[in-house]
Amino acid sequence: MNTSPRRRVLVTGGASGIGAAIADRCRADGLEVVVIDRAGEAIHADLSDPVSTAAALDEALAGGPITSIVNNVGAVFPGSVEEQSLEELEAAWSLNLxxxxQCTQAIIPSMKEAAFGRIVIISSRAALGKELRSAYAATKAGLIGLTRVWSLELGRYGVTANAIGPGPIATALFTGANPEDSPRTRAILDAVPVQRMGTPEDVAHAASYFLDERSGFVTGQTLYVCGGMTVGSVAI
Structure with missing residues (x-):
């Protein structure tokens, strides 16, 4: 369990789905949770808009230093390469990446002052490649790139950066982009070695590990929480 007094963690998109499960797990782990979202009990903001995001970050930091962050917010924008619009690509870039x-930059001063920090980024198995996901896969792969760069740049300050790549997780986001009656969706589920959908709590458990003070020797890594779907897709 995390025991530092008043350790605050920011969870973006933490009002529902995976973000809500992560926020709940952080509270159970003894952290003070700050959520930025456009709905629910949160600091309300449109995280796809830099101005709205900046105002929300000012409000979050007014309550005190924040030394951990879970960059969770995201949207899928499904479509083939021929159908994907440039507007969707821009929207995916702004919200997902x-x-x-922007949110991580805002809390870096707090992390440096504390000589401690934890950055967790929710990427996706789709970063390895998935049909109908040009905008989504590109931005989620970009998040893995950010994770690796930040681990190198911030490690000397006691800050770690790690990514989580969820596979099929039972959330509204997944079902919205993967219709239940679609043969493509059925093929995804049949390919899960553990023979079940993941849950938001599965992802939250992984985030809890990366956020823990005792995980300071693990950085720059991507953990696929996917029921084994990526086996054979990722190099050893």
Missing amino acids: RSAM
Whole structure:
């Protein structure tokens, strides 16, 4: 369990789905949770908009230093390469990638002052490649790149950066992009070696490990929480 007094963690998109499960797990682990989302009990903001994001970050930091962050917010924008619009690509970039950069930059001074920090980024198995996911896969792969760079740049300050790549997780986001009656969806589920969908709590458990003070020698890594789907897809 994390025991530092008043250790605060920011969870973006923490009002529902995986983000809500992570926020709940952080509270159970003894952390003070700050959520930025456009709904629910949170600091309300449109994280796809830099101005709205900046205002929310100012409000979050007004309550005190934040030394941990879970960059969770994201959207899928499904479509083939021929159908994917440039507007969707820009929207995916701003919400999935730019918000992670902006939110992390805002708390780096707090982490440096504390000589401690934990950055967790929710990427996706789709970063390895998935049909109908040009915008989504590109931004989720970009998040893995950010994770690796930040681990190198911030390690000397006691800050770790790690990513989680969920596979099929039972959330509204998954079902919205993967219709239950679609043969493509059925093929995804049949390919899971553990023979079940993942849960938001599965991802939250992985995030808890990366956020823990005792995980300071693990950084720059991507953990696929996917029921074994990536076996054979990722190099040893």
